[in-house]
Amino acid sequence: MTRAEVPMLEVANLVKHFPIRSGIFIKRTVGQVQAVDGVSFTVYKGQTVALVGESGCGKSTTARAILRLTEPTSGRVVLDGVEVLKLGKENLRRARRDMQIIFQDPYASLNPRMTIRQILSEKYQLMGTPVTRSTISDLLDTVGLAEEYADRYPHEFSGGQRQRVGIARAIALNPKFVVLDEPVSALDVSIQAQIVNLLEDLQDELGLTYLFIAHDLSVVRHISDRVAVMYLGGIVEIADRDDLFDRPYHPYTQALISAVPIPDPRVERARETIVLRGDVPNPANPPSGCRFRTRCWKFEQLTEAERMVCVEHRPALAEVPGGTGHRAACHYAAVREVVRA
């Protein structure tokens, strides 16, 4: 991959804290859920960055804060030169034309009382763009649906077809940047590949830039150019795709990759799974120092003195040897091969 690209999206120190309130009449703020706690990354034009991690790691909140579907607490978001967090209400509404989102569950995100034509036309009307006779049929054709589907209702569609409608709605106004929030997780295995191919074709044809939110690392490896791994509100490792899978430095990334079963019995028999202890801690009360230390397999192998470093100091997301923009947030970062390509 060349490094001469133009940034489409720059996110710097993005923070989203949700207050925890208590009391019946007088609500006092008694704590903060630190859902996103200082996230920075860049997505280049026409590329795909994946945010991966387990439930509650803050990947979806990060995406929503970027689009201002939830207002971030602080930070900086620049989309194609526009400071998104400084936009007023009207300007934000206009900027939404450039930034769209595709949701995991297309059924929940499509109004069941509107036909597909109405759902898609609404999009143009909201932005004051005229709808000509061929607009909707061209749009449906782009996502691989026949024109005759336009006057049907969402319940008449299968999961994969509904997701195509969700994609059509997102690309209707020629956006520059699209968030894909688990776009294939709810689909049958045989349908997932259809949708992944469609998303890739659209990216090529329309020059789209994607932020891909996912927990399925197999699809991530296929679709992304760069991958950021999140844990408890922060990025613990970020690297170009093959670099991340072939040479992961952070113990969490290593455990995560090793835990994904590979559909190949011989590979599975030869492979070692790093089984982590326990569950993800409560983000309202994260561990001191390194947030991963309570589940870390490497922490268990350290001496008492070495462990104190993890307990007392939060590791910075630092460049690892090699100099390819590969960063990891671990005091004892070291390569461990967990999957062989």
Next chain:
Amino acid sequence: MVRAHDIDLDTSAPLLEVRDLRVHFVTDRGTVKAVDGVSWMVGEGETLAIVGESGSGKSVSAMTILGLIQSPPAVFPTGDIMLRGRSLMKMPEKQQRRLRGKEIAMIFQDPLTALNPVFRIGDQIAEMVRTHQKVSRAVARRRALDLLGEVGIPNPPVRLNQYPHEFSGGMRQRAMIAMALANDPQVLLADEPTTALDVTVQAQIMALLEKLQQDRNTAIVLITHDLGVVASHADRINVMYAGRIVETGSTDEIFYQPRHAYTFGLLSSLARMDHRRQERLTPIKGVPPSLANVPKGCPFHPRCRFATDECVAAVPPLEPVAGAGHLAACVHSDRVGMANDERLAL
């Protein structure tokens, strides 16, 4: 292990056997053939995976074994379910109930709906023990405590008195496994046991199930759509499509020598984490059929790249293809085999 049975079972017969099972639902839009002539068996200490997409009938067959399918609306035109040679379907309801939850237990995908929100975890497990064993409350409670420890829940004395909402997703799944194990079942039906969980927790739960299986020699029927989980845990695999088994064989046979076009299509369509980027994925075209309107002949033919007129004419029977236990219901199993050789050579 010698067990005291109040119902005499033939220990030389297969542990659990499903014979030509059909489960149909009569609706005003036609008969939905959710399961349409399915046969399989599972032995002690063995893991049989049932793989299929939504609407393939994989869950319905498991629920039928546990008597969770109401009739009406369901009808069972043919079929039998045999536990150690005794027919569950011909047995009086009262006897069936004595076996369910005792000899055969089930783990569900979503533990929050399977656990009762208003009862403490410990009481729910103890109730399960006392339903099938004549023991005192104190003994049942002690057993619940031991089980929570066995499934890896930290601090069982405290957890025993908590409610399901106080447990995390992974812990709830462990609690449900503890409940399923309460009476030391011989067969464990696991319906998408890790689908709702994160991968690191999924690894914990699968490792736990594997350890429990080794300790107790339990048979596990693993119902899932996740071919990764299947590759790492199954001994044998049944691939289901539109209510029928379309291919069955050992795990290696299914993964390395698929002979049904659907199995081959599924394997070819997967994105793999251990592969550098392929140019494009190879999807199966179209969508799975509605069970109220299954295509004539081979139900897969409208989506199949190998299909010919022969496929539309009649439903292909499940026939031996290579190894002793490897069967496929595909007219073009030879062509599928050749296409697969090309795929593996790449």
